[in-house]
Amino acid sequence: MTNVSYENLIDQFAKSRQAMQRELAKSIVGQKDVLDQIFAAIIARGHCLLVGVPGLAKTMMVSALAKCMELSFKRIQFTPDLMPSDITGTNVIDESETGRREFRFVQGPIFAHIILADEINRTPPKTQAAMLQAMQEREVTVGQNTHSLPNPFFVIATQNPIEQEGTYPLPEAQLDRFMFNIFVDYPSVSEEEKILADTTCGRTVSLEKVYNAQQIINMQKLVTSVPVSEYIIKYVTCLVRATRPRDPTAPEFVRKMVDWGAGPRAGQYLILGGKALAAMEGRFTVSTEDVRRVAVPVLRHRIGCNFAATSEGVDSVQIVNKLVEAIPEPQIPKYASKSAQT
Secondary structure: OOHHHHHHHHHHHHHHHHHHHHHHHHHOOOOHHHHHHHHHHHHOOOOEEEEOOOOOOHHHHHHHHHHOEEOOEEEEEOOOOOOHHHHHEEEEEEEOOOOOEEEEEEEOOOOOOEEEEEOHHHOOHHHHOHHHHHHHHOEEEEOOEEEEOOOOOEEEEEEOOOOOOOOOOOOHHHHOOOOEEEEOOOOOHHHHHHHHHHHOOOOOOOOOOOEEHHHHHHHHHHHHOOOOOHHHHHHHHHHHHOOOOOOOOOOHHHHHHEEEOOOHHHHHHHHHHHHHHHHHOOOOOOOHHHHHHHHHHHHOOOOEEOHHHHHOOOOHHHHHHHHHHHOOOOOOOOOOOHHHHO
């Protein structure tokens, strides 16, 4: 790929992303940061967990995003009686015309490009575990056969943080599969007024298709090719290692308030998230500001706060924000000029 073609591709990508924003704005009022993070995860081949109280259009955001893409979309409502086979599919016995019986695999709703796992914490751990292989390896094993999922494949899950009756907390292994843990907040006053005006007048909105499956795959390849300097890699490494209370570089507040920190996958997602943001804005390299912008959604569910943090009212988001302020950027080595060396 030549420099000229690479620049053109980045420029086209930034313009198409703006077209996507315009389409989504027809249906979704505000929530720009949330939509940007979801789109960044999609083009970085990641999954998202949306956390917010009911009524903040979490499901509508995912549905609108799917409508702007020429991709298959399935919504799975997670309930306490949901079984793994209800997600992955199952083998059924078919009888042929000759009377011979044989197994035939019937695909479950997981076989789609975009999966909305609605209220994922309402199903038992056995059923939650059915998502692990799909999210990591992008395949499903039923019986003795392994079936590949469509490409591209994304899981966008929602979770209600306030109603805990009849819920099952997501295990750390499940949480770690999500690239971003995105908090969906209340709208501003002006946004809420517009929501009330637009949604109570009977107006219907038609969204245009912006991307198809092959274009998404091409964008994922483009994002992967965004260069990252050794300087950024050192910064990400320092940031991730500082979340671990037993690491010598960990600040005192981490040693005091954190039980366990982030693993190498967090560093991978920080870099990929930074690449996605850079490409979305038409830039050719990743900056430390890009890393800082994705630090909270990447790290908030990968840091385990202990009782000392809870007793002081400190959560993982505050820990991450303090870390971003505390961890300095690596020093760029300065080379002496030739005249000084002679």
